Amino acid sequence: MALAVETSNENADTIRRGSEATPARSLTVAAEIELSIAHVFIAELNHPKADTNKFRRDKVFWVDLCLTPRRPNSSARFVDHWSPARTLGMGSLIAIPPRMRMELNSAGGRHVSLICQLQASAVEKWLPEDFTWTERRLEASLNIASDAIRPLMLRFNHELRNPGPGSLELCESLASILAIELARYFAAASSTDEKGGLASWRLRLIDDRISDRSLAFPTVTELATLCRLSSRQLGRAFKTSRGSSISDFLTQTRIEAAKRKLYTDTCIADISSILGFSSQSSFTAAFRRATGTTPDKFRKRIRAGSPSR
Template identity: 40%
Template sequence: MGRAFAEMSIDAEIRVPLATAQLVRFDVFGPAAGVLPEGEDYRIDLSLTPRPSNARGCYHTHWNPHRFERLGKVYVLPPHETMQARSDGASSQTSILCHVKPDAMPEELLWNDRRLEASLDVRDSNVRALLLRLAHETRHPGFASKVLVELLVAQLGIELARYCERINDVPPNSGGLSTWRLRLIDERLREVRDAPTLTELAELCKLSVRQLTRGFRASRGCSIGSYVASSRIDHAKHMLLRDESVKAVSYSLGFSSPSSFCYAFRRATGVTPREFRQRIPTQQGLAGGSSLGGIRLDS
């Protein structure tokens, strides 16, 4: 290829016997395409800032080479797999990137087509919470950090195995939604504004509300209401990381008041927005787009 898919710099790193956790920044200089090469370990990536526009991936050794699925906030590249990745537009993006040895998994995971598709957008709150904790520990190592990272990696392996098992619990012909309908729903949820109603999403997918709710549960293993709520909390986390005020976040996401937003956030995460911001590296106190110990949150 004419130029690299992205330039990567490592801002912080912790190594333990079964894993390496890295805070990394990817600088993409325009529309890009490249290949994430196969390796011996799992590559687990949680984007702490938004991914480049229309980031998507293709397991080209398994799929039609024109089949690209959206990369979510968390993706997993299994061992000995390669992924073609594409994006539109320039971007600077920060991630917590974990290279996890297969021995950290409680059992060997088999990656069929449905699991590979699900690996590109791991929407599991436990997996995300563990990765955020790893990000914090990597940036701010403390007493017995390596012991803590080993424990977190062990938990991460268990949660990924459970995630894969849940995918197997949904049979291929279970009446789930087609990929293009799921993509439309995800695209709507990426918009930072009021949460969509069931009627709006049903009209978007050209289905009845009943067909939408039943099909969505069959596809994703959860209600569409809980999925929408989780998406709003994810938006809120990213906005808080960018040092937006609680009031601004609450009204941008369509909450009736800051107090109702704080209640929903605490119920979903176990902490208040203020506590969340204190626990995760932010831009607070920075001027002129400078970095905080190597973590850059401006896009």
């Protein structure tokens, strides 16, 4: 169980991404650590053009936190569960379950991800005995807005980038906690409307409204009105359906939109206003909680060519 920093692996694209080797595609491992129940690494990937990859892991949960903005058109499909016409956009934090055949569509470009290959058995021992991968749980795996899981992944990123005394032991503890939190997250995602979740048409309305960039970012009240529910009803039902609160979900979605805008010359105050934050300071605080850095520092790192550090 050793920590390696600033290394590269020519075979990582085949070994870790589960796709056929493609010379035009590149992957560099910037830092990694091998743990008793997980392998964690920072991957710098470059897709020169849009492509589609097949993916499957039988023995691990593949937890991926995109440290740079995930491309807006990146999507995934559970091959054995969804029709060829059905795909779902991926959020910045995803957890692909074991034994699931996936079709991953990349819009191309460069991005950096923190990836944790977490042993399936470490997670599954905490799941209910009657647990099954329902439609809602599969959907929830592709956009995790959890205020318990994201900080664990960000701490992994910090320890890999800045290893110190006890880093190995700390990362071992993080992996164990991550396994429990993932199990809780998926167990909380309900399987049917009768259990208090949102109907599929309401979830589609919410997703479509959030993705409509011609309008200002929606509030919980607006989404509740759209779904013909009270804000309280929406909050309870959304948490049942997606395993996270709707406020956490909206915050993470706004942070991803903010990352994309920070690649432009739009001033930070305007970004804060466009995304519906009450003030620039509240935007900065939310961005720091989600990413571990401020919008200003994130933009400076982008311009220096190192957005993930």
